[in-house]
Amino acid sequence: EPEVTQTPSHQVTQMGQEVILRCVPISNHLYFYWYRQILGQKVEFLVSFYNNEISEKSEIFDDQFSVERPDGSNFTLKIRSTKLEDSAMYFCASSGQGNEKLFFGSGTQLSVL
Amino acid sequence: RKEVEQDPGPFNVPEGATVAFNCTYSNSASQSFFWYRQDCRKEPKLLMSVYSSGNEDGRFTAQLNRASQYISLLIRDSKLSDSATYLCALAGRRALTFGSGTRLQVQP
Numbered sequence: 001e002p003e004v005t006q007t008p009s010h011q012v013t014q015m016g017q018e019v020i021l022r023c024v025p026i027s028n029h030l031y032f033y034w035y036r037q038i039l040g041q042k043v044e045f046l047v048s049f050y051n052n053e054i055s056e057k058s059e060i061f062d063d064q065f066s067v068e069r070p071d072g073s074n075f076t077l078k079i080r081s082t083k084l085e086d087s088a089m090y091f092c093a094s095s096g097q098g099n100e101k102l103f104f105g106s107g108t109q110l111s112v113l
Numbered sequence: 114r115k116e117v118e119q120d121p122g123p124f125n126v127p128e129g130a131t132v133a134f135n136c137t138y139s140n141s142a143s144q145s146f147f148w149y150r151q152d153c154r155k156e157p158k159l160l161m162s163v164y165s166s167g168n169e170d171g172r173f174t175a176q177l178n179r180a181s182q183y184i185s186l187l188i189r190d191s192k193l194s195d196s197a198t199y200l201c202a203l204a205g206r207r208a209l210t211f212g213s214g215t216r217l218q219v220q221p
Contacts, residue, residue, distance in 0.1 A: 035211075043151075
């Protein structure tokens with residue numbers, strides 16, 4: 001069964017450093033998403049991406065964040081100058097049609113020290 | 114009113130019991146509704162879509178009540194393996210929005 005893959009599974013970084021979280025969506029999907037989940041809290045939407053551009057972003061997704069699809073398979077989330085409060089599980093998701101049946105990767109646990 | 118609201122639980126039920134969760138939403142323009150299951154520190158996994166006419170998948174039944182703006186999930190004959198957090202999710206013009214989840218603990 002096709003799946004969304006994310007790397008790394010865990011990332012530890014120092015406050016102020018930049019991190020890049022990587023995702024390989026399901027190959028025939030066209031819509032890509034990043035969500036995050038702070039420990040004990042709800043799954044929160046960050047950004048959606050379609051046709052090589054951001055289609056929607058939340059209030060959380062400020063100038064500190066950026067997304068890119070550098071080639072035909074990878075979808076990345078870059079967090080510049082990380083803060084302690086960026087510590088969370090970051091989930092990538094993809095879907096064949098917008099806002100329909102999202103399939104999630106297993107997540108990257110980001111710890112900012 | 115929050116965009117999506119769920120009773121956090123936990124719902125502690127014995128094996129074999131029937132349990133139901135509700136999820137209320139505030140945006141009447143919401144068009145698509147889903148139930149996801151999330152195990153501890155894992156990714157959400159799609160359990161089922163929710164259709165206006167109601168739909169069933171094995172032991173799971175989902176209902177949508179647009180007039181009262183809620184969706185429900187019924188689990189019959191609960192198994193130990195059903196223990197998880199159940200997230201409702203809805204989409205409209207905006208990206209998929211999740212509720213905080215309802216925790217279910219099925220006990221032997």
